[in-house]
Each structure stands twice: as structure tokens, then as C-alpha cells.
Amino acid sequence: MTYRVWLVTFWMIVFVPAFLLGQQSPAGQVIPTTGQFDPMREPHFATAAQADFLKDSDHVMGVSANGVSKAYRTDIITYHHIIHDQLGKMPILATW
């Protein structure tokens, strides 16, 4: 292989990835996060008396409607980002 071919190959190796990296995050486009976080689709619940995984000082997001009250510990929502749930017959998305 000639020196010139090596030179071209070298610069392609350096510049093409740099160019792609620079292109990957244009403002206003959706950047995929496939598989990094899993929305919760079938949440399970404990009653207040059973909920020994919760400390009184834990932060929660609470919702109360249609005769039902539910609490979501904030770090659980912030990991799943979306919890599909229901308040009575009303379907809801607890999101963060």
C-alpha cells in the first residue's frame, strides 16, 4: 500500500467518528435511549400498614381521586420514568 492510501485511511479513521459524534445530538431531535429504562406496566401495591420498605421521611408523589389514594416513592418513578396505573376506572401515567 502506498503512503498516500495510508494517509487517506488514517484521516478517515480520525475524522469520520469525530464527525458522527458531533452530529449525534442536534437540538430538537429525539435522541434514543432504547432499553436504558423500563416503564412499569403492572405496578404492585402494599397497604400503608404493610409498606415497611418506606420510611416516614421518604419523598413520595401522592395522588388521590375516585376514592383511591396512591403513593409513588420518587426514586421509583424517576427510574421507570413512567408508571402505568389506574385511579378507580381512570387510567393514569405517573411520570417523572
Place this chain on the structure above:
Amino acid sequence: VFRADIAGKTLSMDLEGLKGLNFVMRDRQTGSLWQQATGIAFEGPLKGKRLELVDFLLTTWGEWRKLHPDTLAVLPDPKYLNRYRATGQLPTQGFAGGQPPAARGSKLVDDPRLRDREQIVGIETQNAQKAYPIALLRQQVVVNDSVGSTAVLLVVTNGDTINAFARTVRGRNLSFRAKPGTMDLLDKETGSTWSPYGECTGGQLKGTKLQRVTPMPSFWFSWAQFFPATEVYSIK
């Protein structure tokens, strides 16, 4: 928290990615893309629709179960125990993986009125929005303010529970202050006593309830992306 149904159709959401450093959801029913910060669809058949907000309370477990003894609590999924970060702090939007925002996308706008990572609650009324730094609210405890043409009241209880209300009662704006030695409030106009949950418990207005508005927790940079016209609360 949003209603998952729109025009009688229940949507099931997948996480699509990030836009403006905020999550984007894709619904399985129509394939439309929804911005988490606003609940507005920005692409697909439902473009322009907005999910209806369900009022929620930012508080502690101790306070919540006192208010709602019959409450249920969502169980952590055992599969992800090592991914949760039980923190004793007010929630923030997580940057899981510890990557700085720059590595995960671009801001849409840059607004230097507050620090990027300042934790705020945002209040949205019909014609305006305002960001309230949580640290400032904790210091002030009771805040009488306006967002656009709506007179609002924000109350922080025990540093951890944030309530907000419209403070207009029968056409009159009330001004509130903390009732010394209690968690309660007094209004200047009638001297009535109010709970931090906006219920008048004593005095001339007893039985009256203030209308709640939902404070939306966010980092400043995220709120500023999607509500660029927002006002920012400060102490004059």
C-alpha cells in the same frame, strides 16, 4: 401525573428517547410522540393534543399516610432494586448513569436566570407560567404571589410538602401568613384560620376551600426549555 386516556382511548406508553434533555414517550396506539415535561404530542396523529394533568402532592410518606390512611404504596420492582436511589431529598429528575447532560443531548434554549440544576416547582396558569426555586420557598414558607392574572399561594410544610392554590375567594384576593406556633395560616382580610391544605378551619370563611394548582417539580433548565416565556419568582 397525567390521565392516560385521550378522547376515550387509553394510551400505553414506551420511552422513545430524549428531547431538550427531557423524556419523550411514544404511544403504542397511534405512534405519536409526547413530551413528558408538558404532556403535549409534538409528532404523529395526535400532534397538538395534550394529556390532562392529574393533581398530585409532593410530600413525604409520613405526611401522605396521615392524610390518606387507606393509601396504597407502589412496591419497588425487585428486578431493579439496584437502579433505584432512595434519597432523603426532594426529588429531581435523575440523570441515571451519572452522565452530564451534555453527553445526552442538547438544550433547546439556554436561560441563565437560574442555575441549570436549580430545583424548582413550576406553576402554570391559563396565560402564564412561573418557576419557584424550592430553596427559596423553604425559606419563605408562605408565598403570596401572582402567575399572570392568577393570584396564587404557595405553602411549604416541614420543608417537604409543597402545596399551591389560587387565593381568590368570592372575587377577593386573600393574603396569607403563617399562624405562629402552628402549621396553619391566617388570612389578613378576615383573620380566618386555614390548614396548609387550603381548608378554612375557623373564622368567617370556615368551610371554604381554596382551589388547588399543581406545582410541577423540575430542574430549571428543563422547565425553561419548554416554557421559555416563564417568569421566575424572586424576593423583591
